[in-house]
Amino acid sequence: MMDRLQAHQILKDLKLKITPKRVEVIGCLADEPSFLSADQVWHRLKPRLSQIGLPTVYRILDELSEAGVVSRIFMADRKQYYFLCPNPEHHHHFVCEACRQVEDVELCGFDAVARDLSARSGARVTSHILQINGICAACSLAAEAAPGKELTAK
Structure with a gap:
């Protein structure tokens, strides 16, 4: 807090x-x-x-x-x-669709995409947004423990 x-x-x-x-x-x-x-x-x-x-x-x-x-x-x-x-460093986020938790993702593989775009079309990438949505480990385990319970976004 x-x-x-x-x-x-x-x-x-x-x-x-x-x-x-x-x-x-x-x-x-x-x-x-x-x-x-x-x-x-x-x-x-x-x-x-x-x-x-x-x-x-x-x-x-x-x-x-x-x-x-x-x-x-x-x-x-x-x-x-x-x-x-x-977090001021370049990073992305993983968002759990069930519990709505947001987690930093430090890995970014976008540099290769930007280089490819530049080489193929001459485009210059100025920024990008990457958000990964899914179900976190805790929500996945909870769903496995309660079969038949459907994971839904809150």
Whole structure:
């Protein structure tokens, strides 16, 4: 669980103004071990910040995402979700479709794809997004222990 001083430090490092709304959005994401939609963040913050609107939550999530401290998570329902990821190193994510846990994946084999694209077409890759969806080991074991129970995304 992240304390509010850590949220202040994140904002300071990003050279963003430290506001109660930004601190609370970071804290809300930090308190959650999985990803949240902007709507879920907004509903969790409303009791503490009655003046926060959904557009403000989206704006804050977008600026934190652009700064690289929040990752966008894409799921089959086509909604966009957000996950606090303070890992500054280049990495990707494994997302469990059952329990919604997000795990860092340090391995990236995209350099070979970028080189191939460049060699074949002269294209220059400027960025890429890779998210691996599946079922984590704990959820797989739980499903094996309860035969007939179907794994579903939460």
